[in-house]
Amino acid sequence: MTDADVLPAGKLALAISTAVVRSLASTTGRGPTKAKTTLGENAVFVVLEDTLTRGELNLVQAGETDAVLGLRRLWQEIMRTSCSREVERLTGRKVIGFMSDNHIDPDIAVEVFILEPTSEDPELKAALAVADPAPA
Numbered sequence: 001m002t003d004a005d006v007l008p009a010g011k012l013a014l015a016i017s018t019a020v021v022r023s024l025a026s027t028t029g030r031g032p033t034k035a036k037t038t039l040g041e042n043a044v045f046v047v048l049e050d051t052l053t054r055g056e057l058n059l060v061q062a063g064e065t066d067a068v069l070g071l072r073r074l075w076q077e078i079m080r081t082s083c084s085r086e087v088e089r090l091t092g093r094k095v096i097g098f099m100s101d102n103h104i105d106p107d108i109a110v111e112v113f114i115l116e117p118t119s120e121d122p123e124l125k126a127a128l129a130v131a132d133p134a135p136a
Contacts, residue, residue: 015119051107073102
């Protein structure tokens, strides 16, 4: 991807929100009604609202929140590769980490994509080395 291919931040955030909503809808049968993407220097955060399907809501009402959260974790594993690829395509950067979690009440979820750093900043490299030391 060239610099000319990179979307402006607002359009990029919207494109990522749309991609994650579509992926969730195709995986679960229903997408969230709200999504907001925040772009960080080396991370993308997508907050989703109103994510639970009718079946999941019925399970929650029956006291089966752990089952719903477990199912959501399985779906997130299924979505990991496709969502990461789409974020890579849209940002032009490699996704090196993906984290996802759900909350039942209120009905919110977050998808976090950690991007490979582009900076050659020595302080950044030092911080990464401390976080992930190379084998001795």
